[in-house]
Amino acid sequence: MRKIILTTESGADLPAELADKHNVQVVPMHVVMEGQDYLDGSLPVTDIYDFYERTKKIPSTTSTNSHEYLEFFTKIKNDYPDCIIIHIGYTSKASSSFQNAIIATEELNDIFLIDALNVTGGLTAIVMYAVNLLDNEPTIDPVHLVEKIESIVPKSRLAFVPGSLDFLRAGGRVSNLAYLGGALLKIKPRIELIDGNLVSTKKYRGNMEAVSEKLMRDYLNQYNIDREQLYLLYSIGLDESIKRRMDEIAKEAGFKNVEWIQAGAMISTHAGPGGVGIAGLEV
Structure with a gap:
């Protein structure tokens, strides 16, 4: 039986302990x-x-470039001769990383590339779905596994609220006028991945304690998320009391497992400190 190796990018923010436990190989992006x-x-x-x-x-x-991908995949092939690689990549709509992976694998065999059309916890949710499939069916046909992963991609739902508009303005993602209006009214945008694109879908008003609860309740009302697993996201600076309250809401909603994910450097560059989010898979 040929070994299947799952891979992804650092922009998934996949916790190191999960990556190590399940031998998911992670290629770094750049800051x-x-x-x-x-x-x-x-x-x-x-x-x-x-x-x-x-x-x-x-x-x-910046994205992982094609040369880095080639080195990454070649090393895996050397470490696990005759293996099959299934790469679950950062959305191609927000980065050239996935296209670079395609270029790198043009002359390599037994590598499947899946555009997850998602980032951070939304990408992790898909990766961990693949991990669980592989754990439950270690002899699964690779093509069948890829088909199952691809079928879940449209069901991964991610929503988050940045801690402030400062980083969005500094990155040119909101105008000075929108920034001033948002700051004065204490408005925070809810951002989601829609068909792989980052889209502001709603605006919340108030402090992060109130906003985080609104975000979570709106999300759970809007999407029928599999109660087996929920991913809660934060960037450094989020108050611990907010995290405790979100845990309580998740428990009240019947989630069996909740995994907290810290935004890494690449994601935090855009989200800023004190951001919060939620991700899961629709049933």
């Missing part, structure tokens, strides 16, 4: 700050926040 290129995962998130406080600018982020 560029003050002229230096850092592999996502090697740069403390707090350094990004400190950089913003000093400069009122945010770092730039």
Whole structure:
């Protein structure tokens, strides 16, 4: 029986303990700050926040390039001869990373590429779905496994609220006028992945305690999420009392397992400190 290896990008924010436990291989994306290129995962998130406080600018982020993918996949092939690789990638609508993976694998065999059309916890939800399928059916046909993963991609739902508009404005994602209006009215946008694109779908008003609860209740009312697993997301700076309240709501809603995911450097560059989100798979 040929071994199947699952892979993804660091933009999934897949917790290291889960990646290690299930042998999911993760290729880093990039954060560029003050002229230096850092592999996502090697740069403390707090350094990004400190950089913003000093400069009122945010770092730039770049995708994994085709050469890095080639090295990544080749190393896996060397470590696990005759293996089959299934790569579940960061949305192609927001990064060139997936296209670079396609270029890198043009002359490689036994590699399947799946565009997850999602990021952070939404991508992790798909990766962990694949992990569970493989754990439950270790002899599953790779083509059948790929078909099952692809069928769940449209059912992965991610919604999050940035901690503030500062990082969105610094990154050019909101205008100065929208920023001033949002700041004065304490408005926070709800951002979702729609067909792989980041879209602002709603606006909340109030402090993060109130907003996080509105976000979670709206999400659970809108989507029929599988109660087996829920992923809650945060960027450093989110108050612990908010996390406890979200845990309570998840328990009240009947979720059997809740996994907290910390946004890494790449995602935090855009979301800023104190952000919160929720992800899961529709049934």
